[in-house]
Amino acid sequence: MSKRIVVDPITRIEGHLRVEAEIKDGKIVDAFSSGTMVRGIELILKGRDPRDAWAFTERVCGVCTTVHALASVRSVENALGIIVPPNAEMIRNLMFCTQYMQDHVVHFYHLHALDWVDVVSALSADPAETSKIAQSISHWPKSSTGYFSDLKKRLLKFVESGQLGIFANGYWGHKAYKLPPEINLIGVAHYLEALEWQKEIVKIHTIFGGKNPHPNYLVGGVPCAININENNALNAERLAYVGKLLEDAKTFIEQVYIPDLMAIAPYYLQWGGIGGGLSNYLVYGDLPVNGYNNPDSFKFPRGIIMNRNLNEVIPLDATDASQIQEYISHSYYDYKGGADNGLHPWQGETNLNYTGPKPPYDSLNVEGKYSWLKTPRWKGNAMEVGPLSRMLVGFASGRDEYKEIVTWALKTLNVPVSALFSTLGRTAARGLETKLVSGWAMEFFNTLLSNIKNGDTRTFTKELWDPKTWPANAKGVGLTEAPRGALAHWIVIKDRLIDNYQMVVPSTWNASPRDGKGQRSAYEESLIGTPIEDPENPLEILRTIHSFDPCIACAVHLYDEKGTYVHQIQTF
Numbered sequence: 120m121s122k123r124i125v126v127d128p129i130t131r132i133e134g135h136l137r138v139e140a141e142i143k144d145g146k147i148v149d150a151f152s153s154g155t156m157v158r159g160i161e162l163i164l165k166g167r168d169p170r171d172a173w174a175f176t177e178r179v180c181g182v183c184t185t186v187h188a189l190a191s192v193r194s195v196e197n198a199l200g201i202i203v204p205p206n207a208e209m210i211r212n213l214m215f216c217t218q219y220m221q222d223h224v225v226h227f228y229h230l231h232a233l234d235w236v237d238v239v240s241a242l243s244a245d246p247a248e249t250s251k252i253a254q255s256i257s258h259w260p261k262s263s264t265g266y267f268s269d270l271k272k273r274l275l276k277f278v279e280s281g282q283l284g285i286f287a288n289g290y291w292g293h294k295a296y297k298l299p300p301e302i303n304l305i306g307v308a309h310y311l312e313a314l315e316w317q318k319e320i321v322k323i324h325t326i327f328g329g330k331n332p333h334p335n336y337l338v339g340g341v342p343c344a345i346n347i348n349e350n351n352a353l354n355a356e357r358l359a360y361v362g363k364l365l366e367d368a369k370t371f372i373e374q375v376y377i378p379d380l381m382a383i384a385p386y387y388l389q390w391g392g393i394g395g396g397l398s399n400y401l402v403y404g405d406l407p408v409n410g411y412n413n414p415d416s417f418k419f420p421r422g423i424i425m426n427r428n429l430n431e432v433i434p435l436d437a438t439d440a441s442q443i444q445e446y447i448s449h450s451y452y453d454y455k456g457g458a459d460n461g462l463h464p465w466q467g468e469t470n471l472n473y474t475g476p477k478p479p480y481d482s483l484n485v486e487g488k489y490s491w492l493k494t495p496r497w498k499g500n501a502m503e504v505g506p507l508s509r510m511l512v513g514f515a516s517g518r519d520e521y522k523e524i525v526t527w528a529l530k531t532l533n534v535p536v537s538a539l540f541s542t543l544g545r546t547a548a549r550g551l552e553t554k555l556v557s558g559w560a561m562e563f564f565n566t567l568l569s570n571i572k573n574g575d576t577r578t579f580t581k582e583l584w585d586p587k588t589w590p591a592n593a594k595g596v597g598l599t600e601a602p603r604g605a606l607a608h609w610i611v612i613k614d615r616l617i618d619n620y621q622m623v624v625p626s627t628w629n630a631s632p633r634d635g636k637g638q639r640s641a642y643e644e645s646l647i648g649t650p651i652e653d654p655e656n657p658l659e660i661l662r663t664i665h666s667f668d669p670c671i672a673c674a675v676h677l678y679d680e681k682g683t684y685v686h687q688i689q690t691f
Contacts, residue, residue: 122141122142122143122654123139123140123141123142123482124139124140124142124651124654124657124660125137125138125139125482136152136153136154136155136626136630136642136664136669137152137153137154137155137483138150138151138152138153138642138646138660138664139151139153139482139483139485140646140649140657140660142651142654145650145651145652146648146649146650146651147646147647147648147649147651147660148647149647150639150642150643150644150646150647151483151485151489151632151633151643152490152492152630152631152632152640152642152643153483153489153490153491153492153632154490154491154492154626154630154631155490155491156491157451157471157473157491158179158491158622159469159471160175160176160179160620160622161467161469161619161620161621161622162469163175164176164617164620165617165618165619165620166616166617167616167617168586168616168617169195169198169338169610169612169615169616169617170195170338170584172191172194172195172608172610172617172620173187173188173189173191173192173336173338174188174336176188176190176191176608176622177191177333177336178333179622179624180624182222182332182602183218183222183601183602183603183606183624183625184218184331184332184333184334185214185215185217185218185324185328185334185336186215186218186599186600186601186602186606187601187606187608187622188333188334188336189211189214189215189336189597189599190597190598190599190606190607190608190622191336191597191608191610192336192337192338192339192597193411193595193596193597193598193599193608194595194596194597194608194609194610195338195595195597195610195612196338196339196595196597197595197596197597198593198594198595198610198612199583199589199590199593199595200583201338201339201580201582201583202410202412202580202582203339203340203341203411203579203580204340204575204577204578204579204580205410205566205570205575205577206341206345206567206570206571206575206576206577206578207339207340207341207577207578207579207580208407208410208411209563209564209566209567209570210327210341210343210567210578211341212406212407212559212560212563213323213327213361213365213560213563213564213567214323214324214327214328214334215405215406215599216406216556216557216559216560216563217320217321217323217324217368217560218321218324218602219552219553219556219602220320220368220372220553220556220557220560221317221320221321222602223376223506223549223550223552223553223602224313224316224317224371224372224376224553225313225317226549226602226668227313227376227379227380227546227549227550228306228309228310228313228314229310229313229314230665230668231546231665231666231668232306232310232379232383233286233289233306233310234658234661234662234665235296235297235298235306235383235386235387235662236296236298236302236303236306236307236310236383237291237292237293237296237298237303238274238286238289238291238303238306238307239278239289239291239292240291240292240296240298240300240303241271241274241300241303241304241306241307242271242274242275242278242300243300244267244271244299244300244301244303244304245300245301246264246265246267246268246271246304247264248301249264249267249301249304249305250262250263250264250266250267252301252302252305252382253267253305256378256381256382257374257375257378258374259374259375259378261308261312266308267304267305267308270304270307270308270311271304274286274307286307290656290658293652293653293656293658294652294653295652295658295659295662296658297386297387298383298386299386302382302383302386305379305382306379306383309375309379312375313371313375316367316368316371319364319367320364320367320368322360322364323361323364323365326343326353326357326360326361327341327343327353327361328341328342328343329342329343337579338584339579339580339581339582339583339584340577340578340579340580341578341579343578344576344578345571345576345578346576347571353578358567358568358571361564362564365557365560365561365564366561368557368560369557369558369560369561372553372554372557373554373557376550376553376554377550377551377553377554380546380547380550381528381531381532384532384543384547385532387543388532388534388538388543390541390542390543390662391532391534391537391538391541391543391544392537392538392541393541393542393543393648393649393650393659393663394541394542394543394545394645394646394649394662394663394666395540395541395542395544395645396503396641396642396644396645396646396647397501397502397503397639397640397641397644397645398425398426398427398540399423399424399425399426399497399500399501399502399503400423400424400502400503400504400507400508400511400512401423401435401497401502401503401504401508401605401628402419402420402421402422402423402435402504402508402509402512402600402605403421403435403437403598403599403600403605403606403607404417404419404420404421404422404512404598404600405417405418405419405598405599405600406418406419406559406563418555418559419509419512419513419600420432420512420513420516420518421434421435421512421598422434422435422512422515422516423435423497423502423512424508424511424512424515425500427540428515429511429514429515429536430515431515432512432515432516435497437596437598437607438465438596440463440465440466441498442497442498443463443464443495443496443497443607443623444461444462444463444495444496444499445461445462445463445464445467445493445494445495445496445621445623445627446459446460446461446493446494446495446496446634446635447488447493447494448488448494448632448633448634448635449485449487449488449489449490449494449632449633449634450488450490450491450492450493450494450631450632451471451472451473451474451475451488451490451491452468452469452470452471452472452493453468453470453472454468454470455468455470459635461496461499464596464607464609464621464623465594465596465609465611465619465621466619467609467619467621469621474487474488475487475488475489488632489632490631490632492626492627492630492631492632493623493627493631494627494631494632494633494634494640495623495627495628495631496634496638499636500638501634501638501639501640501641501644502628502641503604503628503629503641504603504604504605504625504628504629504641505545505548505549505603505604505625505629505667505668506545506548506549506552506602506604507539507540507544507545507548507549508604508605509548509552509600510525510539510548510551510552511539511548520555521555524551524554524555525539525551528547528551542645542662542663542666543666545666545667546666549668586615589612589615591613591614591615592612592613592614593611593612594609594610594611594612595609595610595612596608596609596610597610601624601625602668603625603626603629603667603668604625604628604629605623605625605628606622606623606624606625607622607623608620608621608622609621609622609623626669628640628641629641629642629667630642630667630669641667642664642667645663645664645666645667646660646663646664649663
């Protein structure tokens with residue numbers, strides 16, 4: 120007899136996620152992913168000035184902010200043929216890398232690591248042994264016996280007070296936790312340190328973009344002028360500060376994040392065979408070295424991998440209507456030509472049509488429409504996007520940096536390449552690419568400094584800024600890689616105003632419902648075969664779903680197969 124677990128909501132900043140899973144004989148045999156909030160930014164933008172679109176789209180999410188603005192300005196620049204100066208490209212790259220480093224570290228420690236780290240278990244750790252382990256894996260200075268002893272005392276006070284504070288309401292003591300107490304204590308220590316570190320690195324956004332989390336962008340370049348002697352410009356002092364923040368970030372990533380990742384992974388190697396899901400991967404690519412119109416220079420290469428074939432990277436063309444299409448067979452929308460048709464985003468429609476039950480409801484109508492997310496497909500195929508996809512495409516493209524770091528990780532953990540296609544592989548890929556990004560950020564920074572020293576201080580091009588110089592009608596696409604995966608904004612301009620605007624975000628690829636052929640998308644497929652130790656405390660579901668990096672829900676509700684209320688778990 121099967122049992123249905125309903126996890127609702129698993130919230131994301133750009134919307135809320137509900138997951139229903141059928142469990143039989145201790146494993147998930149079927150799963151359904153439902154986006155339960157409509158976005159509607161596309162409707163808000165219609166009729167507006169294309170140069171203003173970035174300010175609206177950036178606010179679609181409180182986490183992936185800069186990348187939405189980046190995709191938006193690129194879509195307008197693509198439509199109008201605008202080429203930004205090299206300095207603007209480098210500054211955009213630095214803002215991009217800043218978000219990646221901060222976002223990935225926050226995800227690992229504050230959203231995902233505690234699916235693996237048992238905080239309460241840390242109370243039984245030996246501080247001396249903890250210090251010994253910490254010093255054996257890293258040169259990070261905060262690793263003395265006294266440091267961990269003091270931390271353990273702080274944690275004990277939380278427990279004795281009956282209030283775990285930020286660590287309240289976890290699954291502590293769950294049988295699925297495997298780490299020894301000492302590594303749990305290291306994880307808790309670095310959780311707290313990461314809270315302090317992450318607020319520093321984002322100061323780079325305020326230097327280049329004026330503020331965070333929604334820094335300013337500009338069609339045609341970036342909104343900061345360079346003058347090394349001017350107080351109100353990007354001067355020598357501010358550039359030096361950016362350099363220090365980048366160096367500090369690189370140190371934290373290399374001496375804290377990566378050692379912790381590699382210390383935790385050996386205890387969960389069985390998860391190298393769980394949660395793999397789809398076998399197809401899509402990457403738009405980003406971080407241009409020789410201009411955005413030269414994708415061969417991207418640090419994140421563009422391409423497709425099918426059937427986990429790492430011997431071939433298939434080219435991708437986002438402007439080809441036969442390649443990328445969105446379907447609504449199980450989504451709360453209507454298409455004028457019928458729900459079974461797929462539309463390329465330039466022809467995309469956002470016709471809301473909610474036909475589901477009124478919440479709260481016992482179960483999704485999985486035979487009909489059950490999500491506010493559309494279902495994108497590449498040539499009819501479901502694709503996974505995100506860090507794992509980027510690392511695989513880079514590796515398969517033969518890039519030395521990718522081959523070196525992936526080979527190192529596989530060798531260190533003594534696992535085969537097939538372990539990449541898993542929940543553990545997805546989690547590891549995020550850490551490995553963070554290390555790459557921290558190095559690339561220094562390259563971009565040095566290139567920016569070199570340009571300035573050579574007398575090039577341009578950060579904006581005025582070409583085609585005046586709408587009077589625009590063609591009456593135009594269309595463009597802005598491609599990038601959000602931390603969570605492939606992101607694209609498509610724009611259609613008519614009479615110099617936005618006539619159609621469509622965003623296909625990473626969550627649309629990964630969390631969308633089935634298509635008309637019954638093919639699952641990434642979230643749904645990844646849960647198939649996941650073992651569940653305790654249905655009333657489904658830690659394993661969170662491990663796999665969190666490996667894609669959704670935000671954590673305020674509460675998790677459990678129901679049996681008849682929809683009867685069973686249990687509610689407060690999460691953090």
